[in-house]
Amino acid sequence: MxxxxxxxxxxxxxxxxxxxxxxxxxxxxxxxDLAVQAQQIAKANDAFREAMISGGHPVYQGRVVCTQGVAAKGPEFVTLAQLAVAGFSDFTEDTDPHGDHSMASVTICGETVWFKIDLYDESLCYGADDPLDDANTRRVLTLLFPSEY
Incomplete structure (x- = not known):
């Protein structure tokens, strides 16, 4: 099915x-096929996350942002969060029900930090028309605390 x-x-x-x-x-x-699409998006999201600590990915374009709460913890905390998110691979059916690797959590200095990847159009105004169109899709990875969701 x-x-x-x-x-x-x-x-x-x-x-x-x-x-x-x-x-x-x-x-x-x-x-x-939505399952195949989710697998392809997951592959792109993983590549985008992994490349964020080395200046970004040449194909999967976007930006990394954080909420005021995460930023208030200081640059060292934000860097540790980015490193943890870039290396994250523990997706399960429970934590990733859509299979697209768009959201999960990491623990930094005893605090839970969520990361969420949203897909937008080139202008970052609207959702991506076709999330598999790499030339026109932009990813925005947000670091946030659960209380800020």
Whole structure:
């Protein structure tokens, strides 16, 4: 059983055994497998995170930001958080239900810090039209405390 989404009308269908040739709702022929898409996004998110401590990734563009609470802990704390996030790999079904490696937590100096990756368009104004279009998708990784969510 898999979930497929139409790129035209955004309808999501759960289908048991075959990849649909067209959208049952609108007839469009552009249908994506959401599990495959999540795996591809996870791969890109991982590469983006890992490269943030070395000046950024050449393909997966974006920025790293932190909330006022995290920033108030000082530059050493922020650096430790970035290093921990860059090296993080302990995703599970419980912590990563969508399978896209877009959110998790690390512990820095006894404090839980969340990281969250959001996907935007080139202008960082709207969500990414196609999260797999690397040329037009920008990632924003936010470091935050759970209390700031």
């Amino acid at each position: 898999a979930y497929y989404q139409c790129t035209a009308c955004r309808d999501v269908e759960e289908i048991d055994d075959v990849i649909p040739e067209s959208c049952p709702a609108c007839g469009a022929t552009s249908v994506i």
